[in-house]
Amino acid sequence: MSILIKNGRVIYGESLEIMDADVYVEGNKIVKVGKGLKESADVVIDAKGKVISPGFINTHTHLAMTLFRGLADDLPLMEWLQNHIWPLERKLTPKDIYWGSLLGALEMIKSGTTTFVDMYFHMDEVANAVNEAGLRAYLTYGVVDLSSEEKAESEIKEALRTLKFIQKLNSDRIEFIFGPHAPYTCSPGFLRRIRELADEHGKMVTIHVSETKTEVEQIKEQYGKSPVELLDEIGFLRDDVIIAHGVWLSEKDISILKKRGVTVAHNPASNMKLASGVMPLRELLEAGVNVSLATDGDASNNNLDMLEEMKLAALLHKVHTLDPTIANAYTVFKMATQNGAKALKLNTGVIKEGALADLVIIDFNKPHLRPIHNIISHLVYSANGSDVETTIVNGKILMLDREVLSFDEEKVLDKAQKVAEDLLSR
Numbered sequence: 001m002s003i004l005i006k007n008g009r010v011i012y013g014e015s016l017e018i019m020d021a022d023v024y025v026e027g028n029k030i031v032k033v034g035k036g037l038k039e040s041a042d043v044v045i046d047a048k049g050k051v052i053s054p055g056f057i058n059t060h061t062h063l064a065m066t067l068f069r070g071l072a073d074d075l076p077l078m079e080w081l082q083n084h085i086w087p088l089e090r091k092l093t094p095k096d097i098y099w100g101s102l103l104g105a106l107e108m109i110k111s112g113t114t115t116f117v118d119m120y121f122h123m124d125e126v127a128n129a130v131n132e133a134g135l136r137a138y139l140t141y142g143v144v145d146l147s148s149e150e151k152a153e154s155e156i157k158e159a160l161r162t163l164k165f166i167q168k169l170n171s172d173r174i175e176f177i178f179g180p181h182a183p184y185t186c187s188p189g190f191l192r193r194i195r196e197l198a199d200e201h202g203k204m205v206t207i208h209v210s211e212t213k214t215e216v217e218q219i220k221e222q223y224g225k226s227p228v229e230l231l232d233e234i235g236f237l238r239d240d241v242i243i244a245h246g247v248w249l250s251e252k253d254i255s256i257l258k259k260r261g262v263t264v265a266h267n268p269a270s271n272m273k274l275a276s277g278v279m280p281l282r283e284l285l286e287a288g289v290n291v292s293l294a295t296d297g298d299a300s301n302n303n304l305d306m307l308e309e310m311k312l313a314a315l316l317h318k319v320h321t322l323d324p325t326i327a328n329a330y331t332v333f334k335m336a337t338q339n340g341a342k343a344l345k346l347n348t349g350v351i352k353e354g355a356l357a358d359l360v361i362i363d364f365n366k367p368h369l370r371p372i373h374n375i376i377s378h379l380v381y382s383a384n385g386s387d388v389e390t391t392i393v394n395g396k397i398l399m400l401d402r403e404v405l406s407f408d409e410e411k412v413l414d415k416a417q418k419v420a421e422d423l424l425s426r
């Protein structure tokens with residue numbers, strides 16, 4: 001399949017140069033970017049007055065938590081998890097997770113996310129939903145051992161079963177990633193075993209780390225060191241690790257993260273909503289740590305809109321540091337695109353010849369996006385997910401002119417509503 005997108009304003013390459021150009025896609029790659037391309041294509045899209053942007057990369061979420069949107073708002077993390085979310089999750093069935101994941105996939109496609117990292121349960125169902133939807137994803141069955149050897153064994157068994165299930169899908173868009181939940185739910189011995197398994201199978205790892213002050217205090221009390229120091233001591237941290245949150249990090253933690261090449265997935269909306277704190281973004285960037293952007297789950301955000309997340313990231317760090325130069329639009333845009341790709345070692349996150357064809361077309365023929373002085377500024381500060389008109393992943397059109405092509409949108413809305421209502425009645 002080939003696609004020719006004509007007359008767009010292209011956000012080109014790592015430097016985010018704006019080019020008035022056409023983009024030609026063949027198979028799953030961007031083959032040519034240039035003016036007046038003459039290639040014949042199966043599909044021709046006129047992008048006059050529109051911006052062609054790399055798709056957004058959400059490096060930390062829990063897709064099926066769409067089902068909990070609007071439940072258990074306005075609580076701190078541990079109370080939210082222990083008294084509300086975990087009791088609900090115990091009632092989730094594979095079918096719930098399938099429909100909740102399709103709802104999340106729909107939300108992502110409609111707001112321009114093309115790749116995401118997900119940690120949850122019943123991951124076969126998440127994988128089936130993602131396979132149908134057409135998104136690119138790194139999926140993990142989130143494991144916890146709670147210091148029980150028996151639990152550790154059953155969790156590892158399920159993680160490896162999920163890995164095999166994903167391998168059998170034989171998809172070039174869906175990958176398995178290991179996902180121990182957090183240092184407060186996984187013992188050091190268990191974390192070591194997960195690290196060994198990741199090495200053995202050549203897979204990446206993601207984990208929640210240093211999200212709240214309480215977490216850091218608890219780990220320090222238990223082990224005499226910070227969560228990052230603990231993970232480093234057991235040889236867990238490498239350049240294939242994405243830690244989610246990284247809010248409460250010391251100078252020493254930051255230098256360890258840099259030294260080990262770890263990526264930190266920043267979740268500003270979730271950190272603000274759960275009142276977890278403010279990630280030391282300036283310090284991380286100054287140290288040269290790769291920082292990507294993420295939404296976390298829908299129950300702590302309460303949406304998966306990466307355009308909104310960019311604005312929140314930019315504004316949060318300005319007000320926190322009382323410095324408006326921090327987290328400028330270009331820095332934040334890169335966090336939401338190329339830094340995510342770097343974390344995943346994926347040839348995407350930029351529009352250039354040879355990159356994977358994961359891109360979105362954003363309609364700028366709207367009052368809140370005119371006049372056009374600076375496209376990156378508009379995307380970070382003025383646009384939102386519903387301005388995304390067309391979403392392409394791996395060279396396949398998932399949404400064209402706001403119509404989702406890969407599955408039945410109405411059916412997903414209807415089924416997700418039904419399973420969510422049923423879940424609460426159980």
Ligand SMILES: CSC[C@H]1O[C@@H](n2cnc3c(O)ncnc32)[C@H](O)[C@@H]1O
Nearest residue numbers: 062085119120121142143181208297
């Ligand atoms: C073991 S599967 C993933 C697990 O993580 C929970 N979760 C969702 N958001 C957060 C967060 O911000 N910090 C820690 N854990 C979180 C989710 O509900 C699942 O239980």
Ligand SMILES: [Zn+2]
Nearest residue numbers: 208244296297
């Ligand atoms: Zn999370």
